[in-house]
Amino acid sequence: MVQKISYCRICQASCGIIANVEDNRIVQIVGDADNPLSQGFTCPKGRRGGELLAGPSRLTQSLKKQPDGSFAPIDPLVAAAEIGARLTEIIGESGAESAGMFRGTQQAFNSLTRSIAAAWWKGVGSHKIFSTMTIDQSAKWVVSGRMGDYMGGRQGFDDADVWMLAGTNPLISVNGGTADGVLMHNPSASLRAARERGLKLIVIDPRRTETAYQADIHLMPVPGHDALIFAGILNIILSEGLHDREFCDRFADGVEALADAVASATPQRVEAVTGIPAGQLLEAARLFAKGPRGMVSTGTGVCMGPDSNVAEHLATCINVVCGRYRREGEPAFGPAVMMPDLPARAEVSPPARSWERGWRSRFGAGVLMGELPSCTLNDEILEPGEDRIRALIVSGANPLLAMPDADRTRRAFASLDLLVAIDTRLSETAQMADYVIAPTMFYERGDHTMTMEYVFPKPYAMATGPIVEPPPGTIDDWRFFFELARVMDIPIRVSGRDLDMDAPPSSETLLQWAAGRGRVPLAEIAAAPHGLLAAPRQAKVEPASDAMKDNRLQLIPEDVAQEIAAALARPGAGDGELRLIVRRMRGIMNTLGREFRDIGDGFNPAHFHPGDMARLDIAEDSQVRLTSRHGSVTAVARADPTLRPGCVSLTHGWGGLDPASAQGVNVNVLTGHDALTQTVNHMPVLTGVPLMVERAA
Amino acid sequence: MTYVITQSCCVDAACVPVCPVDCIHPTTDEGDFAKVEMLYIDPVACVDCGACAEACPVDAIVPDHGLTEEDRCFADFANAYYAETGRAPRRPVLMAGRPERADAPELRVAIVGTGPSACYAALDLLERRDVRAEIIMIERLPAFGGLVRYGVAPDHQRTKRAADAFQRQLARGGVRFLFNMEIGRDISVAELHAHFHAIIYAVGAPGGRNLGIAGEDLPGVLSASRFVGWYNGHPDHAGLAPDLSGRRAVIVGNGNVALDVARILLGSEADLATSDIAAPARAALAGSAIEEVVILGRRGPAQTAGTASELSALARMEDIDIIVDAPPALLDQDASGSFAERLKRSLLADMARRPLRGHRKRLVFRYFRAPLAIEGDGHTERLLLSRTDDADAAPEALDCGLVISSIGYRGAALEGLPYDEARGIYPNEGGRILPGTYATGWIKRGPSGVIGSNRRCAAETVDALIADFGAGRLPAPSGDDAAFAALAGARRSDHFGLDGWERIDRHERANATSPAQVRAKLTSIAELVAVAKG
Numbered sequence A: 001m002v003q004k005i006s007y008c009r010i011c012q013a014s015c016g017i018i019a020n021v022e023d024n025r026i027v028q029i030v031g032d033a034d035n036p037l038s039q040g041f042t043c044p045k046g047r048r049g050g051e052l053l054a055g056p057s058r059l060t061q062s063l064k065k066q067p068d069g070s071f072a073p074i075d076p077l078v079a080a081a082e083i084g085a086r087l088t089e090i091i092g093e094s095g096a097e098s099a100g101m102f103r104g105t106q107q108a109f110n111s112l113t114r115s116i117a118a119a120w121w122k123g124v125g126s127h128k129i130f131s132t133m134t135i136d137q138s139a140k141w142v143v144s145g146r147m148g149d150y151m152g153g154r155q156g157f158d159d160a161d162v163w164m165l166a167g168t169n170p171l172i173s174v175n176g177g178t179a180d181g182v183l184m185h186n187p188s189a190s191l192r193a194a195r196e197r198g199l200k201l202i203v204i205d206p207r208r209t210e211t212a213y214q215a216d217i218h219l220m221p222v223p224g225h226d227a228l229i230f231a232g233i234l235n236i237i238l239s240e241g242l243h244d245r246e247f248c249d250r251f252a253d254g255v256e257a258l259a260d261a262v263a264s265a266t267p268q269r270v271e272a273v274t275g276i277p278a279g280q281l282l283e284a285a286r287l288f289a290k291g292p293r294g295m296v297s298t299g300t301g302v303c304m305g306p307d308s309n310v311a312e313h314l315a316t317c318i319n320v321v322c323g324r325y326r327r328e329g330e331p332a333f334g335p336a337v338m339m340p341d342l343p344a345r346a347e348v349s350p351p352a353r354s355w356e357r358g359w360r361s362r363f364g365a366g367v368l369m370g371e372l373p374s375c376t377l378n379d380e381i382l383e384p385g386e387d388r389i390r391a392l393i394v395s396g397a398n399p400l401l402a403m404p405d406a407d408r409t410r411r412a413f414a415s416l417d418l419l420v421a422i423d424t425r426l427s428e429t430a431q432m433a434d435y436v437i438a439p440t441m442f443y444e445r446g447d448h449t450m451t452m453e454y455v456f457p458k459p460y461a462m463a464t465g466p467i468v469e470p471p472p473g474t475i476d477d478w479r480f481f482f483e484l485a486r487v488m489d490i491p492i493r494v495s496g497r498d499l500d501m502d503a504p505p506s507s508e509t510l511l512q513w514a515a516g517r518g519r520v521p522l523a524e525i526a527a528a529p530h531g532l533l534a535a536p537r538q539a540k541v542e543p544a545s546d547a548m549k550d551n552r553l554q555l556i557p558e559d560v561a562q563e564i565a566a567a568l569a570r571p572g573a574g575d576g577e578l579r580l581i582v583r584r585m586r587g588i589m590n591t592l593g594r595e596f597r598d599i600g601d602g603f604n605p606a607h608f609h610p611g612d613m614a615r616l617d618i619a620e621d622s623q624v625r626l627t628s629r630h631g632s633v634t635a636v637a638r639a640d641p642t643l644r645p646g647c648v649s650l651t652h653g654w655g656g657l658d659p660a661s662a663q664g665v666n667v668n669v670l671t672g673h674d675a676l677t678q679t680v681n682h683m684p685v686l687t688g689v690p691l692m693v694e695r696a697a
Numbered sequence B: 001m002t003y004v005i006t007q008s009c010c011v012d013a014a015c016v017p018v019c020p021v022d023c024i025h026p027t028t029d030e031g032d033f034a035k036v037e038m039l040y041i042d043p044v045a046c047v048d049c050g051a052c053a054e055a056c057p058v059d060a061i062v063p064d065h066g067l068t069e070e071d072r073c074f075a076d077f078a079n080a081y082y083a084e085t086g087r088a089p090r091r092p093v094l095m096a097g098r099p100e101r102a103d104a105p106e107l108r109v110a111i112v113g114t115g116p117s118a119c120y121a122a123l124d125l126l127e128r129r130d131v132r133a134e135i136i137m138i139e140r141l142p143a144f145g146g147l148v149r150y151g152v153a154p155d156h157q158r159t160k161r162a163a164d165a166f167q168r169q170l171a172r173g174g175v176r177f178l179f180n181m182e183i184g185r186d187i188s189v190a191e192l193h194a195h196f197h198a199i200i201y202a203v204g205a206p207g208g209r210n211l212g213i214a215g216e217d218l219p220g221v222l223s224a225s226r227f228v229g230w231y232n233g234h235p236d237h238a239g240l241a242p243d244l245s246g247r248r249a250v251i252v253g254n255g256n257v258a259l260d261v262a263r264i265l266l267g268s269e270a271d272l273a274t275s276d277i278a279a280p281a282r283a284a285l286a287g288s289a290i291e292e293v294v295i296l297g298r299r300g301p302a303q304t305a306g307t308a309s310e311l312s313a314l315a316r317m318e319d320i321d322i323i324v325d326a327p328p329a330l331l332d333q334d335a336s337g338s339f340a341e342r343l344k345r346s347l348l349a350d351m352a353r354r355p356l357r358g359h360r361k362r363l364v365f366r367y368f369r370a371p372l373a374i375e376g377d378g379h380t381e382r383l384l385l386s387r388t389d390d391a392d393a394a395p396e397a398l399d400c401g402l403v404i405s406s407i408g409y410r411g412a413a414l415e416g417l418p419y420d421e422a423r424g425i426y427p428n429e430g431g432r433i434l435p436g437t438y439a440t441g442w443i444k445r446g447p448s449g450v451i452g453s454n455r456r457c458a459a460e461t462v463d464a465l466i467a468d469f470g471a472g473r474l475p476a477p478s479g480d481d482a483a484f485a486a487l488a489g490a491r492r493s494d495h496f497g498l499d500g501w502e503r504i505d506r507h508e509r510a511n512a513t514s515p516a517q518v519r520a521k522l523t524s525i526a527e528l529v530a531v532a533k534g
């Protein structure tokens, strides 16, 4: 038995771990207390990483669907050759746009896959690329596309006086808001330390979450009205003149108009709709505005709710009007270690509105961060049209479970001429595929943290080699994409180099090239077994460049103004109405991890406030039927006194598609597209959904 | 947030090696670990990863925000512990490594009993890399778990989960079971030995120690082992029908078992709602006339044998009065002894200061008293007491209808094995009775220690066994699996394996009388066997 040091790649937190390896199997994983980033922290998913690799559901060879519907093993390189040929054929017949790709979270935690797959895709020349981002956190992209970005950097958590967390439970999700990296690393101890040095914490969440338990002020609203709450906070800040005039004058347009737009969101109105006592909202807004340092960050609770784009926009407006960004001359924040050290400037990068420029789909969707909204994928496949998607490559995702309206997705996938899933297990999506490519998994490959740096709170980097051998029938994801490119005659250019398509480089070489322009040489990082904490950057936020100095953040462009008006006018919940909210289980990362032993109860219970259970005459552990306007599921009821009355909480990404499956309920059955679907990213409402609840027979 | 260890901790130290920051103490090599009552998490160093909570077999570890009102005191205990002991420097995480041997020889072992020590011995054997252990566990009762099922108090459900954890782990390891088969009655010791390289006796200590005083055989005098067996639905004691018609019950001895018994006697029906107390006991206790329970200690309050966490369980009972027959100041001022001892004294001092509220039921701790004789006309009417701190004092009479002696458990002899009459154990050296014959648990070291204490105890025994095997001292058995199965079948047709126990387990859970209750126990051999046989 040997001990190996590495880091977990199930989520962005990249926790350092020590693994006990025996007979090429990871028998135990313990957090690495000497890792300067995670300091020993791991979550239940991470500790079961060994099970993920060696569990019974792990695919150890690639598969090809046979005429009778069964799967037979296939060499992955042979599969790549066949798939490449078929893709070439389909593209020859129907054009490049008839090929699509869906990327999942798992692709993000593997630094080589993303770049090689992207280079191949560029050669394919199709716009039809989708990812889970647009059913998750893409509201943040929309905000930046409509408001623009301040390029001096956000204020950090480490020296903040106050922090507001909305719709996120980082002590469980290990994620205090995408792109923040707030409370992502060793979250509980970090929060404890921050509170000990005096940080005031404001939490907005309909459940008294693990994080809310630590809060100085916990606003516990009726779910689904985040836009109104943020508007209410802005209204207090702007009408009481608590905002940072200097920052606004210099960098923002539309402060007055914004003040007018949120004027109707009085504390009384917020109280009437969300149940947050007016006094508490005032207290929270004033505490936040007093600062002087600290930000609002939001999580899935906001990004998946009704009016998510507006809610996110208004949350960002709070940060802007309070000027919670680094000014010229302040120390620049940048965790860059392996990344090149780019200067931070006190300037605004103007709104890009990428979706209004350039290519548009026949359904009117534009490109957002290079992607199309996932919620248009089914239409792209099913609706007749010249550029209908006929072939789809799914890389590290399970869209059948992750997207609303699974029935339609199933129909769409069934109608494809070619479906390829790259997946470590026979997921619901993979089961439908013509080819399932079994990739290597983390711990079986070397990697480094370069692509994760943007979420690290410190200049940290780690490189790891493989700690176990991959099963012989698997292939590195990047190598599969490389092979596709080779077969399809597509040249690959990564890290500024044209690859020799007849002699693929090794993973080590590719990793080296990727980190080639870093602030700290890879060799130095690799020599630090527990990861390296680099010396802080000396750089200061530089003055605006000439080209950018006149740009300003657009707080309230026309479309946003209209959406704000609509969101603020939404009525509250009816008497006794119940609403669905999302909940994170520590053991589950999106659709990954449902099969772990010993996690949770092995099913996905519906949690209710005990008062609601009494009112509805529902007994603990009894079956209840939850019906939304989109569908209906049966779940086991559990009392949870930490919930706000009126909420039903379930975990997303759970359950099979079979409503009777022992793995329990898939919440997506309850969600779908309707009048509340967002513009730009076509994001449906996934939380705050009104539900009818009855006892099941 | 931080994690907190609570009442059910059974000191098996399973949480210690999984803690990445080494913040759970004392560890097995700190201080006198054998005497430790529970472990404590350092709330400052803990990074809240929850690894310990997953490793804990009895769900003792909970995040602080999940603490119930009653369990809040455990966070205070932890603070007090670290305030006092300070913080040891972190040791590097070193996971236990064992030698590997691919061509490990097969070792056939029978383990007698399915209590904690038997389970730990089996798990330890399964983890060895130097042998391939083929294990069968033989249990005289048609039920799994030994004292976890039949000793641990029915309102300590988290502790009882230790049995679930054992069962899960053993099932995964492929251990076989033979329930309802008694060694010494159905199969002799010699017969057993003919079929295995080695036998580990983990038979526990089934009886109670006698008081050795006049009147002990009067109706109304019971050993705690029987009374505990009764409320836990032990088939041997299910028909006990103790006399609960008197106003006062006296418990002789103040260890944890005595505290369990007092809690059960004084508890309300609501206190037992979630318990798996045997149905006849539940009914009898509901009609009990007992209003006062006196716990007698031979020595002073500082020497109370029960643990702080069990004392705090009594202290949290809201609807009883508690009288501690000792000046609180005396308890407070005494600064001697270990952390746990001082913690205990401060809990007793708090209880002593608690104002009397005129509740119907009360608990009285009395000290420096020893029982002299039990008197009564055909049944127990009074207990005569002497003072241990004053030899000249006149005996004192205490009227009572029930006397429960809780002065320790005692092992029983088994034909074909040596027996140490004085200590009530099988004489052994580090678990070795003879090469090929081993003991572990209470029958090895005497009736003390909690569930987790048996872990190291079993490891020591298995070490001795493996050493004998390695040295060639364990001849190959003459009978194989088939021969043993034939023998077992010839002796009894109503034995069964793990599947049978799983049927019982499911049946009992399914028949719980309320959603809050874990299970409704079957209490007769006939019923258990019938369900097991499906």
Ligand SMILES: Cc1cc2nc3c(=O)[nH]c(=O)nc-3n(C[C@H](O)[C@H](O)[C@H](O)COP(=O)(O)OP(=O)(O)OC[C@H]3O[C@@H](n4cnc5c(N)ncnc54)[C@H](O)[C@@H]3O)c2cc1C
Pocket: B009, B010, B112, B113, B114, B115, B116, B117, B118, B138, B139, B140, B141, B145, B146, B147, B148, B151, B152, B153, B156, B159, B181, B182, B183, B184, B202, B203, B204, B205, B228, B257, B260, B409, B414, B440, B441, B442, B443, B448, B449, B450, B451, B452, B454
């Ligand atoms: C009343 C009481 C309460 C307790 N509460 C707690 C608590 O809350 N927490 C805690 O940690 N510890 C508690 N303990 C201590 C704990 O139960 C013991 O440490 C532990 O059970 C001892 O394990 P053992 O395996 O040696 O014996 P046992 O648990 O007694 O197991 C012996 C097994 O062997 C079987 N057996 C005996 N003879 C034969 C035979 N001839 N053939 C086949 N099978 C046989 C028996 O039926 C039994 O199943 C308590 C103990 C008692 C008595």
Ligand code: SF4
Pocket: A008, A009, A010, A011, A012, A013, A014, A015, A041, A042, A043, A044, A045, A046, A047, A174, A589
């Ligand atoms: S938080 Fe969990 S899943 Fe994420 S990196 Fe750490 S251990 Fe892995």
Ligand code: SF4
Pocket: B003, B018, B019, B020, B021, B022, B023, B024, B041, B042, B045, B046, B047, B048, B049, B050, B051, B052, B053
């Ligand atoms: S939660 Fe983690 S850090 Fe805290 S005591 Fe448990 S194992 Fe150690």
Ligand code: SF4
Pocket: B005, B008, B009, B010, B011, B012, B013, B014, B015, B016, B039, B055, B056, B057, B058, B059, B060, B061, B452
């Ligand atoms: S029972 Fe064991 S694992 Fe649980 S807290 Fe106590 S020592 Fe730790």
